[in-house]
Amino acid sequence: MTTETAHCVDSLAVWCEVRDQVDWAAAAVLCETPVPVRATVDGLATWFDETVRARDAARADRLLAAMARSRADAVRKRPLTLDLLAGWQRLVLGVPEGGSDVPFRQGDAFAKGGRERYALTPHTRQDFAACLRQSADPEVPPAARAARAYLDVAFFHPFPDGNARLALLTLAYVLDLEGVRLDQVGPLQTTRYADDPGGAADLAVLVNVLIRATYRRGARARANS
Template identity: 65%
Template sequence: MRREADWRSAPALHRVTPDRDGFRSWCEGPVRRRDPARAERLLAAYAVARADAARRAPLDFALLAGWQREVLAVPEAPFRVGDAYAKAGRERYGLTPRTRADFASCLREATDPALPPAARAARAYLDVAFFHPFADGNARAALLTLVHVLAREEIVLPEVGPLQTTRYADDPAGAADLATLIGVLHHRRRRGVPR
């Protein structure tokens, strides 16, 4: 799916002064209403992810594991040791001797200047979702990865709730649609703002 998606057609994103931080609003709204402790952990991880973006830290498993320790309030967040399953067992993410190296290679592409930031953010999100590196919390790790990739470009989405939909590993059109959705969310902020 990663090679089949049309990443180059992703919309252009522009740096704008943030008027609303969508990740923070999502944590303070629906996440906090459902589970205040979870919201606090996500906000702590988000602060670390944003600081990592500001210092231009390379995206790698160690960085993600640091965020994940905050998200799950655990001392360690190791790479999974067996196959992973999602969607009530309908999707299986195998573990081979190459899985970890392949994942690292994909994460390194998150700064590839040949692709628009929306494509890089979408691809990194899906890489985390479908490599499924952690035993728990992969959806949260994927969203943190997406906002980190955008933050490296000084881009903050005004909302992230619409990103929280089911994605499938064998859907290249859906992968490209995620990049488009990032553009739509970003451009909602830009209405009425001169270019």
């Protein structure tokens, strides 16, 4: 798809259709794991403090601050809302302390070198809020809810910048509310496309695989300690 063609396609509308096609309840059901899942290594913190820091120390510090805020919010069991995300995003982007939260985007957004366009309509904000509320749906396994929330942030693209970073924080938050912390997040760092229902389901499966692997490694470490 050329950039010119992509500008004619609303990838957010495509994602909303794809989102409804995926059987989220079935996508991760085969990999249920007892909770809580206690990681011997904090995968998210390690990713920020090592992989991200090797490229940009200031960005790593901002992400660790946002992670700390999100985990404090998880302790308080705060529901996933746009206002909650905006507070994290202020830290992700380094808005000075006391500054206002990052506002919702004011126009169409683009990603992947302009190959995906996420249109802004009068309903975008409320549609995004409705999707965020579904992150607490008890009928869907936590791994699938976390994967879906990750993709919602990626494709609704709520803020002018930093949405990929926010998507990872969101995935981790949904799991944290369920007592799950992964010991690695590197495998999640793969480009996702709005028009790929198979890829969306595969992300849910991948999150469950990572949960199970974290659980097994943690259980072995406790048994050997």
